[in-house]
Amino acid sequence: xxxxxxxxxxxxxxxxxxSEIMTEEKVxxxxxxxxxxxxxxxxxxxxxxxxxxxSVIVLALFGQLW
Numbered sequence: 001x002x003x004x005x006x007x008x009x010x011x012x013x014x015x016x017x018x019s020e021i022m023t024e025e026k027v028x029x030x031x032x033x034x035x036x037x038x039x040x041x042x043x044x045x046x047x048x049x050x051x052x053x054x055s056v057i058v059l060a061l062f063g064q065l066w
Contacts, residue, residue, distance in 0.1 A: 010018075059065040 056065065
């Protein structure tokens, strides 16, 4: 488990700085919609395709596809 040793924990000062930056940043409606649409295409569509492909494979294995 060497990966856990490599992870660095943030200091409270870094967390405060990050939260200040996030509250100061103004994100417009178009930017929010662009982020939601891109997240949909990056996460949901490939996941759905994988599930559909696996379902077709299982149906083919059990002879229910044809």
